[in-house]
Amino acid sequence: MSTWTEHVMWWHVYPLGFTGAPVRPASPATDVVHRLDRIEGWLxxxxxxxxxxxxxxxxxxxSTHGYDTVDHFRIDPRLGDEADFDRLVAACRERGLRIVLDGVFNHVGREHPAFRQVRDLGPTAGTAGLFRLDREGWGPGDEPRVAVFEGHDALVALDHDAEEVAELVTAVMLHWLDRGVDGWRLDAAYAVPPEFWARVLPAVRRRHPEAWFTGEVIHGDAVDLVRRSTLDSLTQYELWQGIWHAVADRNLFELQHALGRHRDLLATFVPTTFVGNHDVTRIASAVGTEFVPHALAVLLTVAGVPCVYAGDEFAMTARKEERLGGDDAVRPEFAPHPPADDDLDPAAREVLHAHRALIALRRRHPWLHRARSDVLHVTNTALVLRTATGSGAVVTALNLADGPVDLPAADGAEIACGAGQVIAGSLTLGPRGWAVLTSAGS
Known part of the structure; x- marks a missing residue:
């Protein structure tokens, strides 16, 4: 695989929400509305x-939210058409931006033509082999007896033991890689047998050896899954939980534990890391706007392939709710163009500046991609983390308390991001302060 993946940092966008496309009622759209250029305005x-x-x-x-696919080879008409997509790819290329697509290959929507054929013709339909069907007790015109994804009746499960499913997924991946994308986020990868990915990916990699594949995994044995699936990366939900929950609860021992678990993964793979995405409460709502830089400082100074969820850089707030439409708030429509810095309120502007500073720091230290992190000091409300390889070291310090704190600076000599004072190996952080330190001259 190319080393580009050691340097990439993602801006994660949920296109249907971002562009203001309607996600209900539940029926595939037919009229093309050209909305993808809204994303171009933010590049x-x-x-x-x-x-x-x-x-x-x-x-x-x-049909609705994008995860009930009806055609893997067609851009959703609510977003535009293939020409719109090609323009977006070209606009990204002009700016040196890579692109990864969301591959929903565990299930499809009930309105997918292959499933409609099963519904019309019964279990002997030519497309029946694509699905995990109980073939007894129903016939043409009946509602098929089929497995669904995690109780969601609208999401019918594909049969990953079937060769035609492997052929379909291979064809979809190659079609869009040929069209200019760089890799795939594999939705609900934890629900797919790992051996399925190991069957599909070799053929895809033969044509696109530099492609990158990360699986959405929210639980399970990550190391075993990577080894059996041959995926390059998995989403690091355990670290996400450790970051936001430790900050919100003022219990940085939880973060220390999550960082140890995270470090153990690096012998096998580099996880996809984040503090926000389209499925979870916004980080500013989870920890409070003032503590978003603390969470971000951890994200951008530990190993991983970091992702920033669009809007988190402006301290956008929203809570995920367990109900129909409960994701809508965290998937809002965006304006055609980003706001000017001066138009932001002071708290949002501070969060934006923290993003720029910490991303720049990581850009200057690409070895952070796979570096080892060690907690040097921890209390409920203070933590010092040193991340290092033979190429260098950075020291990340957090203070969640309402008063100042003195912490060991380790070999950190200069404050690269955040604020504080370093004197004779000791770092003083102000109330609710944070800082990232580098050694002299680095």
Whole structure:
């Protein structure tokens, strides 16, 4: 695989929400509305942040939220058409931005033509082999007896033991890689047998050896899954939980534990790391706007492939709710162009500046991609973390308390991000302060 993946940092976008496309009622759209150019209007902002990749949520034709696919080979008409997509790819390329697509290959929507054929013709339909069907007790015109994804009746499960499913997924991946994308986020990868990915990916990599594949995994044995699947990376939900929950609860021992678990993964793979995405409460709502830089400082100074969820850089707030439409608030429509810095309130402007500073720091220290992190000091409300390789070291210090704190600076001599004072190996942070230190001259 190319070393580009050691340098990429993603801006994660949920296109349907971002562009203001309607996600209900539940029926595939037919009229093409050209909305993808709304994303183009933000690409220069992504570059100014210091990021160099766009991780797109679902863009294929679907019935509602994008994860109930009806055609993997067609851009969702609510977003535009293939020409719109090609222009977006070209605009990214002009700016040196990589692109990863969201591949929903565990299930499809009930309105997918292959499933509609099963519904019309019964279990002997030519497309029946694509699905995990109980073939007894129903016939043409009946509702098929089929497995669904985690109780969601609208999401019918594909049969990953079937060769035609492997052929379909291979064809979809190659089609869009040929069209200019750089890799795939594999939705619900934890629900797919790992051996399925190991069957599919060799053929894809033969044509696109530099492609990158990360799986959405929220639980399970990550090391075993990577070894059996041959995926390059997995989403690091355990670290996400450790960061926000430790900050919100003022219990940085929880973060220390998560960082130890995170470090253990690096012998096998480099995880995809984040503090926000389209499925979770916004980080500013989870920890409070004042503590977003603390969370971000950890994200950008530990090993991983970091992702910033669009809007988190402006301290956008929203809570995920467990109900129909409970994701809508964290997947809002964006304006055609980003706001000017001077138009932001002071708290949002501070969060934006923290993003730029910390992303720039990581850009200057690309060895952080796979570096080892060790906690040097921890209390409920203070933590000092040193991340290092033979190439260098950075020291990240957090103070969640309402008063100042003196902490060991380790070999950190100069404050690269945040604020504090270093004197004779000791770092003083102000109330609710944070800082990232580097050694002299680095």
């Amino acid at each position: 220069d902002h992504v570059v100014r942040l210091g990021l160099n990749g766009i991780l797109l949520g679902p863009v294929f034709a679907s």
